[in-house]
Amino acid sequence: MELSKIVGKQVYIRQLQNDDFENWCKANESKEFRVMCGESKDSKPPPTEKKKGKFNKMVRQESGLCFAIIRRKDEAYLGSCRLHKLNMCDKNARLAIGLLSDYFGKGYGTDAMKCLLKFGFNELSLHRVELRVLDFNKRGISAYKKCGFKKEGVLRENAYIDGKYYDDIIMSILESEFEK
Ligand SMILES: CC(C)(COP(=O)(O)OP(=O)(O)OC[C@H]1O[C@@H](n2cnc3c(N)ncnc32)[C@H](O)[C@@H]1OP(=O)(O)O)[C@@H](O)C(=O)NCCC(=O)NCCS
Numbered sequence: 001m002e003l004s005k006i007v008g009k010q011v012y013i014r015q016l017q018n019d020d021f022e023n024w025c026k027a028n029e030s031k032e033f034r035v036m037c038g039e040s041k042d043s044k045p046p047p048t049e050k051k052k053g054k055f056n057k058m059v060r061q062e063s064g065l066c067f068a069i070i071r072r073k074d075e076a077y078l079g080s081c082r083l084h085k086l087n088m089c090d091k092n093a094r095l096a097i098g099l100l101s102d103y104f105g106k107g108y109g110t111d112a113m114k115c116l117l118k119f120g121f122n123e124l125s126l127h128r129v130e131l132r133v134l135d136f137n138k139r140g141i142s143a144y145k146k147c148g149f150k151k152e153g154v155l156r157e158n159a160y161i162d163g164k165y166y167d168d169i170i171m172s173i174l175e176s177e178f179e180k
Contacts (some may be wrong), residue, residue: 003065004123006115011108013067013115016059016080020068023077023100027049030101036137037098040162058082067119069099069112080105082118083129091127106140108146113147121175130172134159141169149173 003015016024027033028045035041045051064084071078079099080134086093095116099109120126131149133140141151149171157165 006119008115011111016066016068027098028098051136052172078108095131109143132168135167144171148177
């Protein structure tokens with residue numbers, strides 16, 4: 001499926017492509033990124049072979065519909081986002097996003113997610129988009145709320161990281177709640 005380019009205020013999203021690999025790998029170099037994705041604080045970036053396998057699956061759309069996030073003013077690659085676990089019978093999907101650490105906290109993530117939601121609700125005619133986020137990911141939770149996601153549940157002590165259990169928060173947004 002050819003994915004459209006969706007333009008936001010500061011960023012646009014477009015289909016992830018083969019020559020994004022080098023930039024895409026940079027996200028995993030950040031410890032904060034890895035910890036927010038549920039990895040140990042002692043984790044190391046995975047080896048290139050493993051990353052290549054994961055990336056190729058994303059480009060082939062075997063891990064959902066995957067987009068690169070590009071800054072409008074200079075075409076810088078900021079990160080990636082995707083809709084996965086698509087269920088076209090029930091019209092729902094799950095959202096995932098990750099930026100390169102240099103670009104955290106500048107509003108790019110919120111802008112990119114609004115583009116992705118626009119794609120999901122307008123082009124795929126989804127009814128609901130959900131996500132899971134670790135309860136200590138305060139920046140993520142705040143960005144999701146800014147997009148209109150509401151907290152709807154807690155998977156208690158669902159993640160075991162560095163010898164401790166953490167809650168996963170489930171958040172969702174319905175098509176009727178999205179400000180287009
Ligand atoms: C999560 C992520 C996509 C958010 O994108 P972002 O561009 O950094 O977020 P934004 O700048 O759009 O919004 C962040 C908001 O969190 C707020 N924030 C930051 N740290 C915070 C904290 N400790 N507590 C509460 N709010 C916080 C910011 O103030 C900002 O809100 P504001 O615009 O009202 O001031 C990005 O930070 C990222 O990729 N993080 C690492 C990977 C990750 O966590 N992925 C998601 C896994 S579920």
